[in-house]
Ligand code: HEM
Ligand SMILES: *[C@@H]1O[C@H](CO)[C@@H](O)[C@H](O)[C@H]1NC(C)=O
């Protein structure tokens with residue numbers, strides 16, 4: 001009798017417990033990684049990857065008051081951003097995003113709304129327009145860069161500085177038309193200042209611990225100052241464009257977008273000049289350091305791998321002949337340069353310029369790999385982590401462009417992310433990477449500077465962007481007539 005009562009009680013307790021568990025959490029959430037300090041790790045993308053080795057490619061981790069979901073494999077990222085794209089297309093509206101995005105008129109940080117869709121469409125068509133019409137201008141600029149570098153032939157050149165000024169001048173030509181060197185320098189300094197101010201821990205911590213916002217914060221004051229300066233510069237350009245615009249003529253991105261703004265139909269989703277303003281800011285922020293750091297990494301890897309550099313130069317000579325300066329490779333013919341394409345693909349795999357992409361945000365409950373992801377969850381695609389998955393890439397840490405040329409080639413990575421929020425500048429970026437590397441390698445042999453520690457470090461330095469190492473390189477002209 002006693003035994004049956006005890007058994008009955010045990011059974012009831014077990015059922016009760018199981019039932020409770022069902023009602024408390026009917027969901028199957030991704031595993032939660034213990035610890036509160038993960039986001040303070042210096043090498044965040046590789047730290048997040050190391051957590052994946054223990055907890056699987058998809059997990060939750062504490063971020064201040066909330067949990068965020070981190071995706072560390074290409075499969076999980078594609079399932080979220082392509083298959084279930086509608087659920088994952090938002091952006092978290094954080095305090096720091098508000099500070100830099102001019103009353104939420106930003107494209108890259110804007111949430112997924114009908115107005116945002118109109119803004120994205122405008123940016124896409126504007127970039128397509130300038131890429132098609134300004135190709136010869138960019139080609140000329142790349143040639144001029146190489147001519148300028150020829151003047152320094154043989155002596156050490158700080159390649160990152162050259163390339164980052166250069167990518168700034170390309171973006172500013174596309175955005176604002178031909179500008180004086182002093183103006184380009186002004187844009188460049190302002191964006192650099194903005195990135196430094198924003199990427200500081202004093203700012204980032206305000207999203208994690210909201211309480212700190214009530215205290216005086218010199219970092220925040222500085223950030224607000226730089227944002228004001230940035231807006232003054234962009235406003236000046238907008239005013240100048242409106243004053244000098246000629247009917248039937250579209251000089252650049254700004255003209256294009258201002259003209260489209262005027263042609264808009266009446267309705268609830270009308271874009272304003274603020275949207276054009278912030279889209280232009282995004283082009284500079286998104287397009288400058290990403291591209292120059294990718295190019296610098298390419299140079300660094302090629303210094304470590306002279307045999308690949310030599311083969312690239314043979315490929316270029318074969319296709320272009322060894323004629324004089326001016327026989328530029330054409331972007332339309334890029335499939336004639338398979339090794340160059342494979343090299344760019346490999347650099348973007350090993351050093352995806354935006355290693356954690358930008359944070360996404362769920363607009364409705366969803367799932368990834370069978371795990372439930374609730375509404376209003378911040379989701380971080382760890383592109384750097386995904387690119388080092390040894391089930392997809394053999395020896396993932398090795399620089400080996402040939403993996404993409406083998407009879408059964410490896411898959412390419414997803415350095416520009418994927419889905420509706422894929423980098424809007426991908427085509428422009430690929431165009432720049434191809435043209436600049438082709439022209440640079442065709443014109444010069446890249447050599448390390450003489451001395452003991454002459455090869456650049458390949459250790460990535462992580463921030464919003466994987467910063468390129470600052471090193472020097474010697475550029476030797478490959479053609480007699482250039483010497
Ligand atoms: C090698 C060069 C580049 C890389 C690796 C890169 C990578 C990325 C990545 C990973 C994202 C985040 C996508 C996501 O949220 O899932 C992004 C967004 C963005 N990029 Fe790029 N990018 C590059 C060049 C450019 C250029 C040249 C431009 C402009 C001309 C640009 C403009 C943008 C903008 C505006 C966004 C925000 C898109 C949105 O939120 O819908 N990027 N980029
Ligand atoms: C470049 O290489 C990637 C990776 O192998 C491939 O997917 C792509 O089709 C290639 N593009 C061209 C133009 O050859």
Ligand SMILES: *[C@@H]1O[C@H](CO)[C@@H](O)[C@H](O)[C@H]1NC(C)=O
Nearest residue numbers: 362363364365374375376377
């Ligand atoms: C998500 O966030 C919105 C806006 O902050 C809020 O109104 C809504 O209740 C939240 N939904 C859930 C399920 O947390």
Ligand SMILES: *[C@@H]1O[C@H](CO)[C@@H](O)[C@H](O)[C@H]1NC(C)=O
Nearest residue numbers: 448449450451452453454455
């Ligand atoms: C270079 O390395 C050699 C041997 O490793 C050493 O004897 C020499 O002093 C170094 N030179 C410089 C400039 O550091």
